[in-house]
Amino acid sequence: MDTGPSRLGLMPKTPGPIKLWIRLTLPGVGQIGPGKIELLRKIREHKSISAAAREMKMSYRRAWLLVDDLNAAFRQPVVEKWMGGKSRGGATLTPTGEKLVESYDAVVARADSANRALLDELSGFTTRPRA
Amino acid sequence: MDTGPSRLGLMPKTPGPIKLWIRLTLPGVGQIGPGKIELLRKIREHKSISAAAREMKMSYRRAWLLVDDLNAAFRQPVVEKWMGGKSRGGATLTPTGEKLVESYDAVVARADSANRALLDELSGFTTRPRA
Numbered sequence: 198m199d200t201g202p203s204r205l206g207l208m209p210k211t212p213g214p215i216k217l218w219i220r221l222t223l224p225g226v227g228q229i230g231p232g233k234i235e236l237l238r239k240i241r242e243h244k245s246i247s248a249a250a251r252e253m254k255m256s257y258r259r260a261w262l263l264v265d266d267l268n269a270a271f272r273q274p275v276v277e278k279w280m281g282g283k284s285r286g287g288a289t290l291t292p293t294g295e296k297l298v299e300s301y302d303a304v305v306a307r308a309d310s311a312n313r314a315l316l317d318e319l320s321g322f323t324t325r326p327r328a
Numbered sequence: 329m330d331t332g333p334s335r336l337g338l339m340p341k342t343p344g345p346i347k348l349w350i351r352l353t354l355p356g357v358g359q360i361g362p363g364k365i366e367l368l369r370k371i372r373e374h375k376s377i378s379a380a381a382r383e384m385k386m387s388y389r390r391a392w393l394l395v396d397d398l399n400a401a402f403r404q405p406v407v408e409k410w411m412g413g414k415s416r417g418g419a420t421l422t423p424t425g426e427k428l429v430e431s432y433d434a435v436v437a438r439a440d441s442a443n444r445a446l447l448d449e450l451s452g453f454t455t456r457p458r459a
Contacts, residue, residue: 216353217353218353219351220348323403324402
């Protein structure tokens, strides 16, 4: 059994401020965390689910399933896919998708700003306080 | 391959407000999320790591490793263990441990309150908006 630092997700020695990792829990719908949001960002950037999947080192199938999940969670689709044309199909974020990414970023920013003083204080109690 | 709702952690049909699931990321130290905090609460409640582990359905060994991890992350221990006596040993939270649990709860409460309106608005876009 691995009992080394990596077992619990300990990171390399790069001291810095305590950060918040946030997932939205939608009861009866699902969960949306940094991974799905990053996938949406990559889809927007590349206009392609397969290119986004490649960049995130996940299978095309997994990316599709995550997108379908997100689409099923909202009244309007989050990602729009099209077939054909010179680029042999592509994908982009819908207004709901843009709203989701924007909301997620706002949630993280506000949660951080509401807690920055407290997190910096707590950091002083750790063995690697902020630089 | 399971492609049903449980694959991505979808929950039973219990609509309610969007909630935040938060983990503290301490660069160079580790991560602290609801699981470790819950373990600390159970240790406080039962004055025992083994009883806490039992209630959380984790092995005693895993609970010990998590506690050791937490202790190593802070300048002062988070959990204090003692041996012997009528109760054959026990454990309790130190002031640093109390501070950590209290800080974590405050972070979650503030993050929620800073984002409540936004999360409720986003909830209206989902297929299961709040009741």
